Amino acid sequence: MTDLHERYAASLMNTFGPPKLALVRGAGAHVWDADGREYVDLLGGIAVNALGHAHPALVEAVTTQLQTLGHVSNFFTTGPQVELAEKLLELAGGGPGHVFLTNSGTEANEAAFKLTRRTGRTEVVVAEGGFHGRTMGALALTSKEAYRAPFEPLPGDVVFVPYGDAQALAVAVSERTAAILLEPMQGEAGVVVPPEGYLAAARAIADEHGALLWFDEVQTGMGRTGRWLASEGVTPDIVTLAKGLAGGFPIGACVGLGAAGELFEPGNHGTTFGGNPVACAAALAVIRTIEDDGLLEHVTVLGQKIRDGLAADPRVTEVRGEGLLIGLDLSADVSAHVFAAALEHGFILNNPTPNRVRLAPPLVLTSDDAEAFLAAWPAILDAAYAQAGS
Incomplete structure (x- = not known):
């Protein structure tokens, strides 16, 4: 991964800052980086990868x-x-x-x-x-x-x-x-x-x-x-x-x-x-x-399940959105730490403002992947708040 990061810095304009990961492969809502580590992609290329990666x-x-x-x-x-x-x-x-x-x-x-x-x-x-x-x-x-x-x-x-x-x-x-x-x-x-x-x-x-x-x-x-x-x-x-x-x-x-x-x-x-x-x-x-594939209904049901699960933690002060476009507010300005902690747990999400998190996963996100994320969510917040000293 270091090699790709160095080559990126040497060849691409600095419009986005250093890339967080060097991704090399994807399947469904999962992606793999250059070191072979797997992540569940809860950002979907910022609401782009509607069918995930490599959909037949x-x-x-x-x-x-x-x-x-x-x-x-x-x-x-x-x-x-x-x-x-x-x-x-x-x-x-x-x-x-x-x-x-x-x-x-x-x-x-x-x-x-x-x-x-x-x-x-x-x-x-x-x-x-x-x-x-x-x-x-x-x-x-x-x-x-x-x-x-x-x-x-x-x-x-x-x-x-x-x-x-x-x-x-x-x-x-x-x-x-x-x-x-x-x-x-x-x-x-x-x-x-x-x-x-x-x-x-x-x-x-x-x-x-x-x-x-x-x-x-x-x-x-x-x-x-x-x-x-x-x-x-x-x-x-x-x-x-x-x-x-x-x-x-x-x-x-x-x-x-x-x-x-x-x-x-x-x-x-x-x-x-x-x-x-x-x-x-x-x-x-x-x-x-x-x-x-009936994805509109799937998105509606799964999105509600995710929003309910996120809102269950008291450190989440508000959850917004419909379907699989989800935003939430945190009780402190720790969203950058949440992003980093989520990566460590194998999940990609987005921190658009200091106290907000955004999710826009592929519409084909499975219930199993959603449940795995919700199960890890309290630990992600624990790590983020500890790192921020909040």
Whole structure:
């Protein structure tokens, strides 16, 4: 492992800091590092590896498509591209619309940001604490000062309001507003769930002022919460997807519903790799597997079991989330120590803030792996609190 770490430091840009592990193999929800040590992956590539690692359906779909037709450019179309667009519109509610396929979540949000400009308005009202990507446009929609400051000035006319505060949203939105942008649950902030009725209120506010409602479901979509979309029940004008969409194969989607899907004209936007048949075949394989294997119900039941188990320890002050997108607060700022202790016990999780832990495991996580983690959880906290002196 030391050799890979040294080679990494010598050859890759220092954008992520030193890697925590050098991983060499995966199967299901398990991964192995360069020293041969096994871990249960409770982060899933940050909500990406929906089917875990080396899932036969995904391997077969990518292999077969690559052997058939790999890349054709967007001067042409392919069966997988059209089929995926049709399927995404179905999952988004079944009404009319159009899809722009990209390579990532930030590109999906970049496309959506440009789409809002086609309304003739420029203002976007966005919630504080959200994360929408690292490109200059998507970064302009992300409120975190540490991310923004090194790259300012960013594209302007963005207004930030507190997340979950419908009154603040109503005050901020006007006839100047092109779009309201919200995550149905804020992932990077530590899985923050809005109050009941917040998304519906956002829909009503957007309608009152003729603005678009845009849900960023890059992290929450594609079965992560036990539903295809976490915003189910409230129909947006734009929904952006990525992460789990193709189970680890790079793809994203900007879905424009109703009239929003008609805003782009030829030449307004483009992509070289977006919508290529291999990525689309991968996404279709993920969707079919979630459907055929009943994973939405599995995610719902297993997620509740994990949340209940985590909450049983008094050092956990709050547990949030739905399905297998889970966040929790700790009684002290020890989340970095929890991350380290979990690794020692053979589990990978995430510490997004000093007192918060996030779990986003593969949707195929087994009950046995969940039970093993819950059994180890008190010892993980013991070690973390002892190391922190708390």
